[in-house]
Amino acid sequence: MQGIVIPITMVPGNSTIHRMNPLPKLLWTLGILALSFSTRNIAVLGVAFLIGLLLVFYSGITKAYVRVAMILFPISLTLITLQSIAPAFPRPWTAIVGFGPFTIYQEGIYSGISLLLRIMAMTTWAMVTIMTSHPSDIFTSLKKIGMPYVLNFIFVMTLQLIPILQSEFGIVLNAQKSRAMKGSGFGAILPSMVPVFVGAIERVQQLSISLESRAFGSSGQKTSFRQVRMAFSDYVALFLGFLVPGAATYWVIVDKSLDWSHSMVFSPAFAITLVLGATIGFLIFVFFAIRAALSA
């Protein structure tokens, strides 16, 4: 199990972005999310992705980011393959080249590239936010703007539970191995589900009694131990977080000339290279993923 788990948590550091309040970061991420879903324009999405990448380099989380992108990018490549032969795009479609039952469409290539860039832009920005903010700070600042206390607790607890369940899986798998059952691969994970989840339920019951005994969930005034401050620069970033992605989103919705789906013409050679490249890239990834899962 351990080998195929990618930790998406805070990477300690002291960059400007690390020191920022989580709220503007979250707002920017939401803004980029809105922008990404509002346009298919390759240039706009590409720029959003590139700025995200610059922030990744700037905040010094490159290594952790690359580890996540290594998984995400090959999976996203399937979008190009699938979209090129079955575009999620209003007909009529313009065929570029056909082989056998498959036809590669102009709209498909365009749609595939823009979906890929959309995913990469959104996840890159989200990664910057998650990897530069302490989880407790994120929750505390959400609590400040009115997120219910209990919801917050659920998030914190879920984050904590993931590594615990992982290690419990390990224990159960070892127990199975010692009883000559299959101890690795997907075949072994299935029978270990029951003991792990029964254990998790027991844990949650005990935790709820323990929390109850510590006055958790009581009505009345609550305070917060974790202090998250909003500096002047945070207010500026927050304001810009409303303004910049908001304005950009408005622009991409209003400006019809940004629809390049037909004006951007792909040559048959480019289309074939792209689709084959994406397919091979994905298959190589699947091969390594299966090998890693089987040897884990």
Add this chain to the structure above:
Amino acid sequence: MSDKKPIIEFKGVTFWYGGANDKPAIKNINLTIHEGEYVALLGLNGAGKTTLQLCINGVIPNSIMGEFEGEVIVYGNDTYDTPVREMAKFVGMVFDNPEFQLSQMSVAEEIALGMESLGFSYDEMTKTITEVLEIVGLRGLEDRSPFGLSGGQQQRLSIASALAMRPKILVMDEPTSNVDPIGKEEIFAVAEQLNREKNMTVIMAEHEVEVMAAYADIVVVMHEGEILLNGTPEEVFSNVDLIHKLGLRMPQVTEYAHRLNQLNLASIKKPYPVTLDSAVERFKDIL
């Protein structure tokens, strides 16, 4: 102990987890505990120790569903109609599996959790965190993840989290059962220190009879939901036959004294010695 004031009173308490048709988990419990006492609860698994302890802060009957009869009065509050959050100011609870009681990202936040619910100010919280970490000997680990600590440290963190709410009573349910020998020592030492130095009432369910015999003022033996024996360690452990019949262990020196009697090698009067020191004192005259 009669000069001390009674703070916990069980009056005819019976509790069924299911409906009243099943066997009750505890049956007609009458028990008085005085301020500053160290009470050891002994009994096999399923004897009702945990149920009895959960009654003290009102988790039973307020949070755990079941049939409840009788009355539990803690510092003048009837637990039946006092919310658990109110009881948390009197009673701190520590359970057997330390890992199952933790939920937060850092040691400091774990301790702060209860205080946040009670609305402590930030300054109060930081001060208290430092204080309780000092008591349990975990200073300097404030920013560590609770899940990265050893079992003994985790359990001491649970104690610290309970202490942060400034309870007068510390209820511990087999706190050392999931902890290594060094961790056990640490936990017993903390409980002992809280009892002796801060006059905290400690109610501990434990299987370590030697330790309980040495520390506890009162030993309560439970079996199938009932209290069979209740008295000082010397009084209780002198009922050798009954304790054997229940399948419980007893301090080795007590056992030794009893065997000497049985084999007519000596005639040691009851109450038997229960600790090594008292045994040395008693056997000095015989040998």
